[in-house]
Amino acid sequence: MTLPSPWRADFPAFSAFDEDGITYLDTAATAQKPKAVLDAITAYYARGAANVHRAQHRPGERATQAYEAVRDKVGHWLGASSSKEIVFTRGTTEGLNLLAYGLEHHFKPGDEIAISALEHHANLLPWQQLAKRRDLKLVVLPLTPSGQVDLNSASELIGPCTRLVAISQLSNVLGTWQPLAELSRLAHDQDAWFVVDGAQGVVHGRHNPKDLGADFYVFSGHKLYAPEAIGILWGHADALAALAPWQFGGEMVRNADYQQAEFHAAPMGFEAGTPPVGAAIGLGAALDWLSAQDESSIFGHEQALCVKLQAGLAARDGVRVLGEPQIALASVVVDGIHVADLSHMLGEQGIAVRAGNHCAMPLFKRLGEAGSLRISLGLYSDSTDLERFFMALDNALELLR
Ligand SMILES: Cc1ncc(COP(=O)(O)O)c(C=O)c1O
Known part of the structure; x- marks a missing residue:
């Protein structure tokens, strides 16, 4: 056939x-881009690039509007309660590093982080290194032969010391969906955060991270038919409020003096420096294109x-x-x-x-x-x-x- x-x-x-x-x-590594995405990026640069949020001139206003419109689109795509729940990152890897640094101050020696045996390095190494910095235990949840997290073992291994569980929605090696609802319940029963690596899952179907039981959900644009160097961290309001800023510089600061500074809340407080405006516009075009199919x-x-x-x-x-x-x-x-x-x-x-x-x-x-x-x-x-x-x-x- x-x-x-x-x-x-x-x-x-x-x-x-x-x-x-x-x-x-090799689409799981990166996806090709529809013409609509290429056209949107070209149109943005051809009409005049500008930095966002800071400029008062017309190109700056246009770029800011286009960039913020993509935040709204992503919020809509994910079924977020507000576009304030959408933080732009450079990709899944950056989103997970942001979480590992941003949540670090909540951990004390002896606390546990649980991941699964099938995690991509992006959802392993930030937690492994956090565990080393804070003297935590990294617990690895075993798999069933078909390639899902074994829920019997998970229910034994996720316990009172668990402070965070981080799992891939869909394995990039085995192509298996993971039992997120059950794992979220196990995590939340222990008052632990539940982080979902949506790098592969986001590509297949439309998912609302709240319905998945996630506190945080991260993905990369480039696997979702959009450009590289743009990604998303979604978190519900309470989860985002628990994060400390991790990268410092322009855009994320509310008030600065030589010896101290105050920072914006999410999302701006986690978007230090000039963001990838063109790539964000490409992500918006990819979501428009996908929504029309x-x-x-x-x-x-x-x-x-x-x-x-x-x-x-x-x-x-x-x-x-x-x-x-x-x-x-x-x-x-x-x-x-x-x-x-x-x-x-x-x-x-x-x-x-x-x-x-x-x-x-x-x-x-x-x-x-x-x-x-x-x-x-x-x-x-x-x-x-x-x-x-x-x-x-x-x-x-x-x-x-
Ligand atoms: C499951 C999973 N997590 C994380 C990543 C990292 O994504 P990126 O390299 O776009 O940050 C990938 C990329 O292949 C992936 O498949």
């Missing part, structure tokens, strides 16, 4: 990929791609998929073949997939695997991408075996 993508024509990169003989299957058609298309990908992988001897993916993403290991050799052979044939540990080194150690080949598709992917991938995979397997 062919699965054409009705959205592909909106993404200029695919014409360039066709000319270059590239099959792009039919969500259930996107879901249906991505699920059909998921089924086709899994069926193709299952049909090949010696090809093992890690976990049980629930989206069009698979991490694959081929017995007897090194993943670097495989990805090299695929790269030679124009297949853009990702090989390695996908920024989740401890997970691979736990799984006892050196790495995997990750194939990840987006709403613009179609069945021709998969056909080209499987043809190239068969060639590579024949040569390497």
